Amino acid sequence: MGKEYVTTREIAGPLLIADHIEGAKYNEIVQIKAADGSIKNGQVLEVDGDRALIQVFEGTAGLNLGGTRVKFLGRGVEVGLSPSILGRIFNGSGIPIDGSSAIIPEKRMNINGNPLNPYARNYPSEFIQTGISAIDGLNTLVRGQKLPIFSGSGLPHAQAAAQIARQAKVLGKEEKFAVVFVAMGITFEEANYFMADFKKTGALERSVMFINLANDPVIERIATPRFGLTVAEYLAFDLGMHVLVILTDMTNYCEALREISAARKEVPGRRGYPGYMYTDLATMYERAGRIKEKEGSITQIPILTMPEDDKTHPIADLTGYITEGQMFLSRNLFQQAIYPPIDVLPSLSRLKDKGIGKGKTREDHADVLNQLFAAYARGREVRELAIVLGVSALTKSDLIFVHYADEFEQEFVKQGEYENRSIEETLDIGWGLLSMFPVGELKRIRPEYIEKYLSRYTTPGEGETKDAD
Amino acid sequence: MKGKTGRVVKVSGPLVVAENIPQAKMFEMVYVSDKKLFGEIIEIKGDKASIQVYEDTSGIGPGESVYSTGLPLSVELGPGLIGSIYDGVQRPLDELRKEYGNFISRGAYKPALNRGKEWLFEPVVNKGATIKTGNVIGKVQETPVIKHKIIVPNGIEGEIISIIEKKKVTVEDVVARVKTTEGTKEIKLFQKWPVRIARPVLKRLPPVDPLVTGQRVIDAFFPIARGGTACVPGPFGSGKTVVQHQLAKWSDADIIIFVGCGERGNEMTDVLTEFPELKDPRTGRPLMERTVLIANTSNMPVAAREASVFTGITIGEYYRDMGYNVALMADSTSRWAEAMREMSGRLEEMPGEEGYPAYLASRIASFYERAGRVFILGSEEESTLSVIGAVSPPGGDLSDPVVQATLRTVRVFWSLDAQLAYARHFPSLHWLRSYSLYVDMLSDFYKKEMGEEWIGIRQEAMKILRREAELHEMVRLIGIDALSSKDRLIMETARSIREDFLQQNAFMDADTYTSLKKQYRMMKLIHLFNKLAAHALDKNVELDKILSLPVRVEISRAKLVPEKELEKFDAIEEKISSLFNMLVKEVENG
Numbered sequence A: 001m002g003k004e005y006v007t008t009r010e011i012a013g014p015l016l017i018a019d020h021i022e023g024a025k026y027n028e029i030v031q032i033k034a035a036d037g038s039i040k041n042g043q044v045l046e047v048d049g050d051r052a053l054i055q056v057f058e059g060t061a062g063l064n065l066g067g068t069r070v071k072f073l074g075r076g077v078e079v080g081l082s083p084s085i086l087g088r089i090f091n092g093s094g095i096p097i098d099g100s101s102a103i104i105p106e107k108r109m110n111i112n113g114n115p116l117n118p119y120a121r122n123y124p125s126e127f128i129q130t131g132i133s134a135i136d137g138l139n140t141l142v143r144g145q146k147l148p149i150f151s152g153s154g155l156p157h158a159q160a161a162a163q164i165a166r167q168a169k170v171l172g173k174e175e176k177f178a179v180v181f182v183a184m185g186i187t188f189e190e191a192n193y194f195m196a197d198f199k200k201t202g203a204l205e206r207s208v209m210f211i212n213l214a215n216d217p218v219i220e221r222i223a224t225p226r227f228g229l230t231v232a233e234y235l236a237f238d239l240g241m242h243v244l245v246i247l248t249d250m251t252n253y254c255e256a257l258r259e260i261s262a263a264r265k266e267v268p269g270r271r272g273y274p275g276y277m278y279t280d281l282a283t284m285y286e287r288a289g290r291i292k293e294k295e296g297s298i299t300q301i302p303i304l305t306m307p308e309d310d311k312t313h314p315i316a317d318l319t320g321y322i323t324e325g326q327m328f329l330s331r332n333l334f335q336q337a338i339y340p341p342i343d344v345l346p347s348l349s350r351l352k353d354k355g356i357g358k359g360k361t362r363e364d365h366a367d368v369l370n371q372l373f374a375a376y377a378r379g380r381e382v383r384e385l386a387i388v389l390g391v392s393a394l395t396k397s398d399l400i401f402v403h404y405a406d407e408f409e410q411e412f413v414k415q416g417e418y419e420n421r422s423i424e425e426t427l428d429i430g431w432g433l434l435s436m437f438p439v440g441e442l443k444r445i446r447p448e449y450i451e452k453y454l455s456r457y458t459t460p461g462e463g464e465t466k467d468a469d
Numbered sequence B: 001m002k003g004k005t006g007r008v009v010k011v012s013g014p015l016v017v018a019e020n021i022p023q024a025k026m027f028e029m030v031y032v033s034d035k036k037l038f039g040e041i042i043e044i045k046g047d048k049a050s051i052q053v054y055e056d057t058s059g060i061g062p063g064e065s066v067y068s069t070g071l072p073l074s075v076e077l078g079p080g081l082i083g084s085i086y087d088g089v090q091r092p093l094d095e096l097r098k099e100y101g102n103f104i105s106r107g108a109y110k111p112a113l114n115r116g117k118e119w120l121f122e123p124v125v126n127k128g129a130t131i132k133t134g135n136v137i138g139k140v141q142e143t144p145v146i147k148h149k150i151i152v153p154n155g156i157e158g159e160i161i162s163i164i165e166k167k168k169v170t171v172e173d174v175v176a177r178v179k180t181t182e183g184t185k186e187i188k189l190f191q192k193w194p195v196r197i198a199r200p201v202l203k204r205l206p207p208v209d210p211l212v213t214g215q216r217v218i219d220a221f222f223p224i225a226r227g228g229t230a231c232v233p234g235p236f237g238s239g240k241t242v243v244q245h246q247l248a249k250w251s252d253a254d255i256i257i258f259v260g261c262g263e264r265g266n267e268m269t270d271v272l273t274e275f276p277e278l279k280d281p282r283t284g285r286p287l288m289e290r291t292v293l294i295a296n297t298s299n300m301p302v303a304a305r306e307a308s309v310f311t312g313i314t315i316g317e318y319y320r321d322m323g324y325n326v327a328l329m330a331d332s333t334s335r336w337a338e339a340m341r342e343m344s345g346r347l348e349e350m351p352g353e354e355g356y357p358a359y360l361a362s363r364i365a366s367f368y369e370r371a372g373r374v375f376i377l378g379s380e381e382e383s384t385l386s387v388i389g390a391v392s393p394p395g396g397d398l399s400d401p402v403v404q405a406t407l408r409t410v411r412v413f414w415s416l417d418a419q420l421a422y423a424r425h426f427p428s429l430h431w432l433r434s435y436s437l438y439v440d441m442l443s444d445f446y447k448k449e450m451g452e453e454w455i456g457i458r459q460e461a462m463k464i465l466r467r468e469a470e471l472h473e474m475v476r477l478i479g480i481d482a483l484s485s486k487d488r489l490i491m492e493t494a495r496s497i498r499e500d501f502l503q504q505n506a507f508m509d510a511d512t513y514t515s516l517k518k519q520y521r522m523m524k525l526i527h528l529f530n531k532l533a534a535h536a537l538d539k540n541v542e543l544d545k546i547l548s549l550p551v552r553v554e555i556s557r558a559k560l561v562p563e564k565e566l567e568k569f570d571a572i573e574e575k576i577s578s579l580f581n582m583l584v585k586e587v588e589n590g
């Protein structure tokens, strides 16, 4: 084993600098023994000549210059893997905290992984039915997608994520699936909520958890999601499972990143977050996906709470630039007791277009989706106008749009936490709402679908307002 | 390689500092450590050289060797580029997967051009001919639609002393020998070119023709010229990538270079799966047969991302030099700028705005400067290289230094708008903020292609959209009732222009591409309706009667009229005219 160095020259924030080091390597892990004998783990961030800059995962509290011993381990951070990892719970540094013994690894993988060759990717296109209309109908999730929840403090993102985990399924298939749950700096209560839910639904045996709570070491959070994602890659691409990864809360992750950047006195980017945060986040989010000729898949649902509900905040902004869409939770809808409070307009699934339609969901899906959106956007616009000018200033056709916007929120978006709607139900609710418009307004829907589906909602006698074209 | 080594003294992410590299040159390619990590010298101070390394540097430390090559970072140019997918430093990703598996491991290397593949070479000059740089000595059919011209590499001038007959050769076989003043030189099917240096041209010319994209809002209102430059800034989800993909699919260029620079892996997969299936409307051949992909996605090494746009544009220039019209899309140039920022930060350079290096603007300018319409070297032939860059400003904020530096160079600004995107108005080009400085230059072309009338119709449409914005403000203050019928008609026509013309669904087969002819017919319908409606209002026809004419639904569905059935527009036009005739008559007859 390597030599121990007692040459620490500087300790600042989460960082430690040691001198006279021979042969230190970039990114290798180090073991740090404090004067009182306690052990911490760290990683080399920079080597300059014989000087090494080390980030200490557990924080530098209790370390001093003279009594700290630093040992370089000559490898990166790794995780041991075997099929028996399913059902296990680890802390944020990959140490079991469920009382059972460490797993006997069949293989070890570096938690940073390697970039997936874009040529090896298989385009995600399998529809996942989450049973939530606002997602399935309008911002459809597909297998292998990374679709974050943009939330705010106090909003029910945990319930929504748990509901997705509970209900998600690919129609007509029974396959091996697993959940990887990664907690970064969240409260015990929130972590416990997920665990209890997984236990109740029996998902616990098929899940792997990495838990770093609010009172756990901050810098450890840099590593925690990477443990989770490495396990996910193993389950998906070695064992052929379909893995859903929940990462919560990415905001806490980014704050840990900022802390290190500040301690390194780097030139800060927006709001103090480092300029490389985009790339750093991308190296995690891009680990979602499918691989050609491989069975499994990794679907990611990262959760982040936007400080002050500000979507231009760098954490939300950079995430949105990397992920394949986003689901926005709205405080406004939440206050109106609408669950799930998904604001569908700024929400987006970039992969929906290849996951919907004939043979996947239903032939009319794309058209209905476009029409529901367009009408809701117009309805919202008119509704705002009505607030300024009063309802009396609206034309007759404007009034229908306002009514539609209200109904859309109440009937389509709002549903029960345990209500699991099929895609047909979702689309049919959509048609039901659209039936309040004259046919001429439904410009986004092909006439043949109007004929086929809308007739179900037009009761005789109402017909004359809906003259066919 | 042996003997020419320096030593690593510092490793900080993708930046490695080495000392005592013999004769280190700026932009020289080097290999770091025995793992042969590929890098480029980007700064020299005394005996120390800073190297940006194109691969993950984990596990590298001081004392390891650095091997110099003496060569600048270059790309290989020759048959086999088309249809390929490369990383930012031109490693062939398909070949890497075959050799190294699904994940990109370090030190992985395969030559950019397949060494074993045979191409049928056809000489076009004879022994004894005098040739100079840029002349074509032979041809290779690279894909069914692309004849790859073998051009005399830079600096070679003299007499052909031997040239092979028509036969199959690999890229490394010598096809001709040239007697030059510096001795005999060999010409192969491929040559190398340093990516950071623009390939020379005979003469640069102003653009004259549009790059027709089939995207209505672009072709009709904010056109880009062949050889021109454009940028597409917008927040996430506003449609930058779809615009770029649409241009890659449908624009009437001969060659497309698509650079995925620091963006999503699946977007490259999307291109890879779609392009072989989609047919070029002009040639009927799969789009992949005219496309080169550079994919350095966000999770791939950041330094290689910095190089990727140069790799792409050099390949673009090479096809331009064969006389082709080339269009390059870079998605996103912001990620390229961020890669520059990251390297600059690690070099501890003095930061400019938002931490970007002080040379940000000049780098961006010099990249877009490589676009243009030119006379190519060695012949009087004309060709073009158009460049379209996406820009991803934080929070969609257009005061971002990358947006601002880009706007100072490019001639077309397609400003994508989050609000429009939320309302699913796509492409979300904001019609009042966007501009094209080519409109006047191209007007002769449009008059010829679409008729004299077009310019007027287009101007009027824009005027209506501007007026709508003003009226919108009024409505917000005092309500729609306060507007005159004339003004309400303007609002309705503006809505029709927006919904029935500007909005274009990239994912609907009938709508994804619109020929100029059809664009003209579509716009003319709206124009006609508006003209006759205004006239009818003058004759005291009620606005509500006009607005409830069912023919308006036909106008809104005109997008779906197939390209082959444009005569259907005649019928709709006739219907509009006769309906208005009737309305006016009704009023006149009391």
Ligand SMILES: Nc1ncnc2c1ncn2[C@@H]1O[C@H](COP(=O)(O)OP(=O)(O)O)[C@@H](O)[C@H]1O
Residues within 6 Å of the ligand: A348, A349, A350, A351, A353, B234, B235, B236, B237, B238, B239, B240, B241, B242, B243, B426, B427, B428, B504, B505, B506, B507
């Ligand atoms: N022309 C279009 N037609 C239909 N949908 C579009 C169009 N442009 C964009 N979209 C929608 O917007 C989403 C985001 O577009 P994208 O180009 O990926 O945005 P950006 O690159 O700006 O983040 C797409 O996934 C698609 O759903």
Ligand SMILES: [Mg+2]
Residues within 6 Å of the ligand: B240, B241, B242, B263, B331
């Ligand atoms: Mg994009």
